[in-house]
Amino acid sequence: MNVIIAGFGTIGQSFVQLLMNHKEFLKKAYGMVTKVVAIVDSKGAAVSQRGLDLNLVMRCKREYGTVAKVPSVGYEMSFLEAIQSVEANVLIEATYTNLTNGEPGMTHILTALQLGLNVVTVNKGPLALAMPMLKEIAEHRKVALKFSGTVGGGLPVLAFARECAKGDKVVKVEGVLNGTTNYILTRMEDGLKFEEALIEAQEKGYAERDPTLDISGMDTACKLVILANEVLGNRVTLKDVRVEGIADIKPEDLKIAKNAGKTIRLIGVAEESEVFVKPLVIDQSDPLAVKYTYNAITLTLENSGRHTITGKGAGGRETATAIIRDLISIKERLVVT
């Protein structure tokens, strides 16, 4: 399987590291032999149809900050030039999230789909803005569009939903989908003010310097769009989601909730009729009442009730594992076809 990687930050590098560490295991367990034929970052690309020397690429990236400097295979080349200069089966899209127009990921994914490549994206932006369209194009071109790493980090949420739905029907999806806001709410429960909890989250590396996407509920909304499309079959994009963040929550609100055996969590809710993100008061015994940076997704099934999966939110390695899982699915599909 020939792979192109677009975007070579924490996740892209974690993925390459995982690929190197588990080369033998992946070959033995899944017959999967992965050749990375191109890696593109913001300054250029490293390209080799015979497969890049991954150790060398990692070393150059660390040393010079770009793969364009890899001896004899690195160029000041655009993504478009790179993808046209190699033969590949899969694009791994791992550039940054842009909720205005989804670029550059949107162009990467569209180009790859048009060229008949399968796509694995860990970038939520293009999906949040245009998932119904992207799914249709992938279907039309008869290629896979995979995105396990966009929701719940390493948690196999989407596969879990598919399995739950066998012989049953998912009627509602609820999720605590953002570790940053959940950490802040958990600490506010302990008595901290919003600003104190935010600073603590930033110090611990759980919140970014500009935490707007998290606090505003937009990150949760992006993930919810993906769940609504994939699990419920809703054709929705970001503009269909009513979004309310956690900026107005006060420690007193959490105190009142706590004294009543309840708590407040920022929850994304998707049903057939509506999709919204909002801080909700829930029972402390509710499986969604997870603490700190945990994520949780609850599926309500017609026959078998509420099922929840819980785990730590995304980290580089967890998300990289999700990419591997998607590649294995694509491999299995390639064999079947």
Next chain:
Amino acid sequence: MNVIIAGFGTIGQSFVQLLMNHKEFLKKAYGMVTKVVAIVDSKGAAVSQRGLDLNLVMRCKREYGTVAKVPSVGYEMSFLEAIQSVEANVLIEATYTNLTNGEPGMTHILTALQLGLNVVTVNKGPLALAMPMLKEIAEHRKVALKFSGTVGGGLPVLAFARECAKGDKVVKVEGVLNGTTNYILTRMEDGLKFEEALIEAQEKGYAERDPTLDISGMDTACKLVILANEVLGNRVTLKDVRVEGIADIKPEDLKIAKNAGKTIRLIGVAEESEVFVKPLVIDQSDPLAVKYTYNAITLTLENSGRHTITGKGAGGRETATAIIRDLISIKERLVVT
């Protein structure tokens, strides 16, 4: 697909009801047409190669307490006679759990496997006592042995574990696997004594009149054996599990734990080197710290950390859904072969 049902209590009847309600859906979504050719209960059997009239069977069971009384197809017939008098693809084993010798389920499953039938069991007994052997026989006869309904009720634990393990490795399984004991511990946390909490659980229908299997930890141990075999590949049976129940836990223990931000849960733990059931002190923020009758199973993966799934423990309808899920898997397998 021709099905024999052995054991026609709450779960067997819930399954038949679900089959009737979702007949069209199962046909449309999975191409699954299920014919029930025999149902066996403790007093006899109803048998028809053309397929039983399920409405009639349910009515007779309610009215006379046995399927032996179904007009023109009911007989005072043993399981062995029934299974030999029809052609079937699948046995659904739903008799009661017996941890002494696994009977009558053990004989039912062994007979079916020898005759080349696929088996779906919701009865834990035979698996707890002899899972490695039963798996080997099924493999040798090239038929499926499925048991989704034995662990976590409607929760697709086993499928979840398979999915998590794609490209990763499960190194540890921990579970709150028994709703009765979890309800009791949750209420003791609120200050009730063990006996008070047990009586309340019995009044609410969460605990049986004889709660020994639950309280002693044996029910948890049975489920743990199944998880250890299936998820970790350990070849273990019930006798390999060190089991300690909750009878000796005092409200004071829970109070001390609570004041330290912790709680006590009856947890089954399986690793490569050991398998045990024991009340353990865990953090209140641990995903295993579920309340009331919830079940939770945590898988620790080599690369992507701890993943947990949570849901209400078994009810008739939930377990019946698990049977449907197993039948769909068998159907998919039959098509492939």
